[in-house]
Structure formats: structure tokens, C-alpha cells
Amino acid sequence: MNTEPRGQRAVRRGALAAVAAAALVLLFGFAAPAQADDNPSTIANGLASSRLYVTQDARGQVTIDQNAVLASLNGSPDADIRAVVVRNGVGQQAMGRMLVGVKDRVDKGDTYVAITADGTRMTGISKMFDSGEINRLIARSDPGSGNAQARLTAFAGHAEQQADAKARSGTISGFVTLSVVVLIMAGAFGAFLVAGKRRREREARQMAELKKGVEEDVILLGEDIAALDLDVMDHGLDPDTRRDYERAMNSYDDAKTATDRAARPTDMEDVTTALENGRYYMTATRARLAGEEVPQRRAPCFFNPQHGPSVKDVTWAPPGGVARSVPACDADAQRVLKGQDPDVRLVPYGDGRRPYYDAGPAYAPYAGGYYASYGGLDLLSGMMIGTMLGSMMSGGFGGGYADAGAMSGFGGDGGDVGGGWDFGGGDFGGGF
Template identity: 60%
Template sequence: MSLWGTGARADDSPSQIAKGLMSSRVYVDSSVASQVPSSDVAEMNAALNKNSKADIRVVVTDGNNSQSGTVAALRAVATRVDKGKVYVAIAADGKHMLALTKKGSYLSPKDANKLVAEVSGEPLKQRVIDFSDRAEKKAADKEKSGMVGAFVLLGVLVLVVAGAIAAFVVVRKRRRTRREREMADLKRGVEEDVTRLGEDIAALDLNVMDPSLDAAAKSEYEQAMNSYDAAKTATERAARPEDMQAVTTALEDGRYHMTACRARLNGEPVPERRAPCFFNPQHGPSVQDVMWAPAGGAPRSVPACAADAQAVLAGGQPDVRMVPYGDGRRPYWDAGPAYAPYAGGYYQSYGGMDLLSGMMIGTMLGSMMGGGWGGHHDMIGGGGGDGGFGGFGGDSGDAGGGWDFGSGDFGGGGDWGGGGDW
């Protein structure tokens, strides 16, 4: 299925589109590639490259997606490319077009709407080129007026710089104090997890020198111990919240092997390697996914251990991992940004950011993960699998902020409006 529409089409993911836009300013969706001559693509690329101040990227689509879906998809692409000031989605027939502008750039949503309307009625190639030329003029005009304003502002800035420096020093000290407190809370919480794993491994009461010991159980035990040791070492060396990701990744591995070892010793089936229990990663691998909603939030699917799954399905409360926070305790997903790497490490092998962003919606960590460029995306980690959004084949989970959209001439649900008025 196409990312931009409905029906039997190619599956161009945001990651695939973003990769294409790294080397070209125009990407043509697979579903309409036969409708757009390569010579037209070359001319559009040349015009866009020439208009470097406008800094525009264009995605040519089949035009059958809803406006909201297209905007969300375009945001996801822009976030991945991480460069450019304007992103345009345009139908292969040139009839439908919208523009997404980077916040603070030369082109406001209102300006973009006006330019979209000005070039309406033109075929694809000409519409893209004319839009680019007009946007370039806008950028040049803003740059010129900005230089004049800069000289005026310079005088004002000189007057306030001393006060700004003083304020900066105060803010930096407060921030450092807050981060030190957050790191202390985080380290206490992580040390609790490490200690809990050590106690659970010790409870196996295994004599590895016993010649009658099952070889597979012994191997699981040794892997659990190795991961436990790695987690202890990483905790001792941790100086920043980001360092805790390595700790919880090792804890997840150790807890799985400890659980597998116990199963082998008891003659039970070895558990499936699944994501840890969302409610408390100390519970080990989950056994099923259940629908759950935080207070005041919408339901979402989360992995749960057997006990927590039963509690949720029965309408009760799961056993939530409460971590140190100031003078009290909170669920780890509502204990501040320092716990983002902590959570990310536990789910690193199961989709990382993409899995967490869906589960954390409506929580403190969830609101932080939904930011624009930068933020905690890099800190948390995670691969290329993306939680579904709009028509984008499940690959736009980090659509995020940082971009403005006013309107366009995309309609809703496949029913197209026109002239930027919808």
C-alpha cells in the first residue's frame, strides 16, 4: 500500500523517502513513477538546487490521502531528513499541493498557502518550479530585511548582554543542581533494579560445579551472571542519564536468561524472548499484550507479565515499578526525562523508541518523546521500525514538532478541495 493514498500501490516508507531526499530534492512515490518523466524530475531538481535560499524538498504522490494524513507523513519525512526549510507534497497530476514550513524559517504557513494558491492550475513540473522561484524571492527579501534588523538589534543586545550573562550563570547553576538531583534519583532506581536481579539469580541456588547439572540450564545461568556483572559495572561508571541505557539493556538480557534458567531447572518450557513487562521491567519477559490507559489517557497496547496481564484484564491495578523521585516515588514513565534512557535500554532490542513512543502516549516520557528534531530520540535509541501513522505503512512514529502547516489544496478522505481553501 502507498504511504500517500489507498489501494494496491507500492510501499514507500518515510525512511525510504527520507533516504531518497538525502541525495535529491525530489522524490517520486513508486505508485506514480511511471507518470512523471525523468526529464521533468531533473528539471525540478535543477530549479530547486538553484534556489538554495528557499531550500525546498518535494515528494510527488498519488494524491489520494487525506490532508491530515499527508501532513503527518510529510512531518515524519522532514524529521528524518533533518535538513531543509520547506517540504512540499504534490500530486502527480499537479492538481493538489500542500507545503510544510519549518518553524522560524523565511516562509510562514500563511505565506506558503498564498504561494500554493498562486501556482494552482499549473502542471506538476511548472507548478513546482514556479513555487520554488517565488519562495526563493521570499527568502531573499527576508534575508535582506533581516540584515537591516540585525544592525538595529545589535545595539539593543549590547545593552542587555551583561544582564543576560548574569541570568545565564544563575540558570545554569539551577539546571546543574536539578540534573545532579535527577541523576542521584535515577542511580538509586537503577541500583535497585541491579540488586533485584542479583537476588533473583542467587535465589536459583545453583551449583555450577555439579556434574549432573543440565548443560542448557548452566549456560543460561552463566549468561545471566555475565549480564548482571555488566550491569553492575555500567552502573558504577555511569555519569549521565544516557549511560543508564547500557545498564538496563544488560538487565533485560540478564533477567531473560535467569527466567529461562529457572524454567529449565523446573522442567518447564523456556519462555519466549519478548519485551519486558511494561508495568515493571523487573517482572521479566512479558507473556501477552493488553490494552491499558494511564490516568486520563487513551488506551494503548502494552506488553505485560502474566500477573499484571491478569490484573488489567480483571479491571484491577498492575504492579507498577515506582522509582525514586524527589522525596517520594513515581511510576518510571512519570519520573522525568532522566528516566528516558532507562526505559529505552529495557526495550532497546524490541523497537526502542518506536515501541516506547506508542506505549508512553499521555505520560511524562511520552510527551517528551513526541518532540521535533533532536530531543530524546537519539538518547533513547531504537532501530528503523516505526509505529504506524496515517497512510504511512507503519513508519512515521516520530512525526514530532518543529514544523508549521496552515492549509493547502489537499482535501480530506480522498475528497480534494482547491486553491488552499478547505
């Protein structure tokens, strides 16, 4: 029978339990293995300052000269490789996932490879090489050697050669592209210069033709004035007649001056405005000399403004065109009413002559000046339907002449297209 006091027994049992617990802690605490270093964070820390990292589990399984491998990796700066040696038995999928986690943490380097300690398995990821290129590089790294050091050294050499080749190809492509762009720009600029030269030559030719035609109108008015041969100093000359004749001569002088100064088709509007004034005042002068009533001032004859003011409107249609009402002098009105062709004003055009309303845009200001006081565009657009000038007016002709010519630029935004870390595993012939 145990005569030990109850309190002493309790103390003894507590002490034994404490000793047993301490023994268990010591036993399992010292027996627990150290934390494995094959996780991405640990490997990334090792690769932050070195291009090669051998995991703890692989160190007892591999025999490599790390300095020699590092020399190969450091000697391949264009490929920019980071290498990890893992324990034997690690699968391709696991190595690939590990490399993704490592490169995200290291955040430098273009190519990452992992190889088992015995060199039998190797995989890689890269933003420089696609999966096919990585597979070929791994396949060329002597997979049958069973030597991790030899495979890493061979991979580094082949990868550097491939990177250099891609760089040279990119440089050549860049030069080729630049050369093509330069040639295109030179061609476009040359075409622009040629087009500009041709346009200037065309405009100069049109201006010469226009000026020749306008000078014919001016000379004809001058001859008409000279043929009348009135002596404005004659005191017996009717004052109103003298005034209209002087106005006709002044208009002729204005037309000559404007013609001499004209450098562009738009300048011809002032010439024909002066000619229209001169023609009317000559008509008024003749009527006064004949003792007749001065006719109402009307728009010039549409068919030939040299004929002076119109006397009536007639319905006329150009060949193949629609009929419209146009002002006409008495002679042309009679011809149209009889079904005959009117006496149309033909102007210089190329090697021949054609109606002024079909002689091109240079004659737009010419026509505009004659009809400026009679509705201008509104009147002309109705009369010119179906003619070359009519086509201009429907497109926005406003009595002026605008130079045409603009160079299109080619233009457009470009963006870099990056690779996206392709996987390769040459030993098993597929991408990750």
C-alpha cells in the same frame, strides 16, 4: 556739388564708422561694472581659506574689524562656523539659498551664517543644530544692535557654548548607554550563570535519583540470582541450564559495571539492556530447572521491567489517557483484565516516587535500554502515549538524552543618524 571722387568718399565714410565703433567700445567697455562677487562659487573660494568672507558689495556698507570677528570664529572650533557678510537689502530666502550653494562647494564646516552689512538680517544653516536651535542662537546675538560685528561675535560665542553642551550631553548619554548596556550584559551573564548552576544542580539531582532507581533494579536481579544458588561447577547440572545461569550472572556483572561508570542519564541505557538480558536468562534457567519449555523471548513487562519478560499484550489506559496495547507479565495482565491497577514500577522522584514513565526525561534512556531489542522507539512511542516520556518521544526522543541550555544573544545592527543641514532665521521667526 560734391566733386570728390566716389572712392575717396567711401574710404572716408569707413574711417568715420571705425572711429565711432572704437569710441563706443571704449565708452561701454570701461563703464561696465566688474563681475559681482556675491555668487556661491566666489564666496566659496573665499571661505576655503578663511572662516569669514565679506562680499564686494558689502565692503562699502560695513565697518567691522575682520580680525576680531575671525578671532571669534576661530575660537569656536566645536561649532565650526563659516560667516558671510552680504550687502544690505538681501532677503532671508536669498541668503539661505546662497548658503546652501556655498556649503556644497566648500564641503567643510558644520554651521554657515549670512548677515547683512547693517546687521539687521541674519540667517544660518547647520548640520549640528536644528532649525529651532539656530533660531534661538540668532535671537541671542543681539538683533537690535545694528552691528554686524557684534552679532557675529555673539553668535559664535553662543554657538560654541551650545556645541559644548551637546557634546557633554552626548558624552553623558554615551556613558549612560554604555552603563546600561554593561548592566544588562552583566545581568544577562549573571542570569546565565545562575541558570547554568540551577540546571547543573537539577541534572545532578535527577542523575542521583536515576542512579538510585537503577541500582534498585540491579540489586534485585542480584538477589534473584543469589536466591537460586546454582553450582555451575556441578557436573550433574544440565549444560543448557548452566549456560543460561552463567549468562544471567554475566549480565548482572555487566549491569553493575555500567552503573558504576554511569555519569550521565544516557549511560543508563547500557545498564537496563544488561538487566533485560539477565531477567530473560533467569526466566529461561527457572524453566529448565522445572523441566518446562523455555518461553519465547518477549519485551519486558511494561508496568514493571523488574518482572521480567511479558507473556501477553493487554489493553490498558493510564488515568485520563487513551487505551493502548502494552506487554505485561502474567500477574499484571490478570490485574488489568480484572479492572485492577497493575503493579507499576515506582522510581525515586523528588521527595517521593512515581511511575518510571512519568519521572522526567532522565528516565528516557532507562526505558530505551529495556526495549532496545524489541522495536525501541517504535514500540515505546505507542505504549507511552499520554505519559511524560511519551511527550518527549513526540518531540523527537530517540533513545538518548540531550542536555538543554542555550544563551540567547542579543544581537542587532545600528546606524548613525545625521542632521541634514537645518535652516534658521531668528530675525523673522521661521525656518528656511
